[in-house]
Amino acid sequence: MMGRMASADDDSRNSAPSTDLGTRTAPARSADTPAAPPEPGAATPAVSRRLLGLVAAGLVIAALNLRPAISGLGPLLEEVRRGLHMNGTVAGLLTSVPPLCFAVFGGLAPRLARRRGPAPVVLAGMAAITLGLALRPLAGGTGTFLAATALALAGIAVSNVLMPVIVKHWFPDRVGSMTGLYSMALALGTAGAAAVTVPLTDALGGGWRAGLGAWAVPAAVALVPWAAISRNRSARAPEPQAAEEAVPARTAEGEAAGQSRDRGRTGPAGTAPGPAAPSETAPGLRIAASPTAWALAVFFGLQASAAYITMGWLPQIFRDAGVSASAAGVLLAVTMGMGVPLSFVLPKVAARMRHQGPLVVALGLCGLVGYAGLWLAPAAGAWVWALVLGVSNCAFPLALTMIGMRSRSHSGVVKLSAFAQSTGYLLSIPGPLLVGSLHDLSGGWHAPLLLMAALMLAQMATGLLAGRDRVIEEGR
Template identity: 35%
Template sequence: MTGPSPPHAPPAGRTLLVLGILLVAAALRAPITAIAPVLPAIRADFALGTAQAGLLTTLPLLTFALLSPISTLLARGCGLERTLFAAIALVGGGIAVRSFGPAWCLFAGTMILGTGIAIANVLLPGLLKRDFPDRIATMTAAYAVTMGIAAAGMSALMIPLAHATGSGWRLPLATAILFPAAALAVWLPQLGGHTTTVDGSPPPRDGRVWRSALAWQVTAFMGLNSFLFYVLVGWFPSILADAGFSATDAGALHGLMQISGAAPGLLLGPIVARMRDQRLVACIVSLATVAALLGLLLLPGWAVLWSVCFGIGNGSTLILSLMFMSLRATSPHQAAALSGMAQSVGYGLAAVGPPLAGLLHDASGGWHVPLGLCVALSGVMVVAGVLAGRSRTIAARHDPRRPDGRPRAA
């Protein structure tokens, strides 16, 4: 999926590129996670039902699922740098539309920013492969840590900002625009480039990936991780409020959960790089998620512990699922096909999570049934992680022009 690396940039330009990448990463999760702490106020303002409120988390996921397979086509026509710039501009525009106006603006703005995040989400890893081929693990870790810290900071600051400004939910939610604004400012010098993420060959259409059991195991691992994450991101403050926590404490724990999810990025890369088989680590981090959800179901008063445990477990499984997209593939094109499959199907599954949890809450009158479902699905994720962690790759397509019949990467 990557073409030849560009000439080595001067140190100043390289530093600006790294800063731009990190700021883009900061803008990819904070606008979504920031809404959960102020969701009760939004619901009261617009008289939204639980399922309607869940759509505010689901709409970006639906755009991720729909746009992930075609995002690389946009970069082929417009250039990678310009497409990323336009994507982050959409994120900023969506935040502005979402924060001011009637209820339809809330949903329209959410779809706009989801579109921008979906495009950038797919293209940013390609940029890292192209410009930092020898530092992918380091840059991926920095990218994950930055994304987690930005998301955690926004979650923790929402309620204090609302109290400090006395403006309700609108102004605090609008402050998320600072991330895309900063990213756009730093990214401007990159617009001189007009490069793509591919080498001119057709986009990957590896049908073998969609028929591979291993590819579906990787997809299930990522999809279940995303399902659980977005259910917790969308409803964690509400779950804690029902357990007796104040809005301020619930928002702080929401932030703690997310910043804990950034921590594994500092350690997991070097550990996995030394392993040929990732079954054990996939099992351990998945079980941490199981323990956190079971604890939240049975002992919600220990929410500080469960916040950290879920953040570490879920953050680790996310990083592993991203690594599996490369480790389980036999070629860059096959990795691109697997990435498109896993993100499209995975985020489609994740989109079901928040509204389903809301509907189950309304039907059962509490959070025990939704959390019980999450515990069960996290158990399935353990199995998917162990299967996806085996030292195997998806079968390469055989080239009929090779008389020896040896496989050539597709």
């Protein structure tokens, strides 16, 4: 689907000298096939480099705004519950709204991207986030608050699904590093919202409405680069036959060498693969028949469940153990902040591994250690548990990287990303809700922590399956 969206820009970049954005090799042509003439209005190499810089900036700014709607709520959840008269079960429903919206709206992203192009859809997503965050403080009851939150989360959902597509389309030879870049920005936005929301609320008068509503401002800033990107020809809807195109050629060095070892089965390692054979393209691909796709979906769902349980309930666990609201927010920020360096490193490491299972197990063990610590000494070892849970939460960029590695084509990545994320988020919905219900029923956190540990063990098992050296085009 994505192969011809930027034919003019891709040809310009492929013929351009090396830049700091990476060397690209031109797609292989037979000796008797003349080079296609440039399309009218085709971008020059310099314009293409400027566009790549703008897309990279847009990715970072968008990623910074993909979690404050969620992580900024956790430190103020108790105040929101009092203000809107929520019980624990309803609050659990509130923490389950993110994966529900991601499952429902994320599945629409590929269809919208086919019709409009990925960049205009991301622009619409940023607009929905801005509007939802601006309306949420005006809510007079739980229903209105949930509706405004759902609007913001709808924008987050479509942007979530299209981030790997944007990376695969504009940076095909730097999938690992660019995934790490926006994953790092996502973690930074998550941690920043968790740390700043309570002090910001105090600075704005102490009301939770102002503290939550302030996050609409950075979301509005994200509209600027994506509006500019959407005006470029390469960001518009692709031609109908674009789904037949294979992943653009990759270089034989750096990241591409690792990825060609994992996915480039069409030729010897270190050579640029040619156009995909018909069997490798996505139009006839049945995602639901692929065990690898299902393993990725379940792994994605379990890591999402752990992440939203952490974002929604970890501050409350610390507060119930005697930690202040501001300190609980900082602890959540530490947990989320661990993803800043690790989200940049992990995708690059994973892209060079034939099997990502060892990384899955290492992250899962960190999660189990954190849950054990919250059971035994939640306040005394709070900083340690926050750190190890932060390492565990880095299963998200690992899952995104595996999505990019489990398909050979742009259209395959689109389908796999939509399937894994929408199905995974659907599977993750009960987790945060059950944690709230178990806490209400038991009056403590031991029963919820047992549930969280069981889900982590399941995450490790499915991650081992998802991390195998397979691609969905092989039907495995």
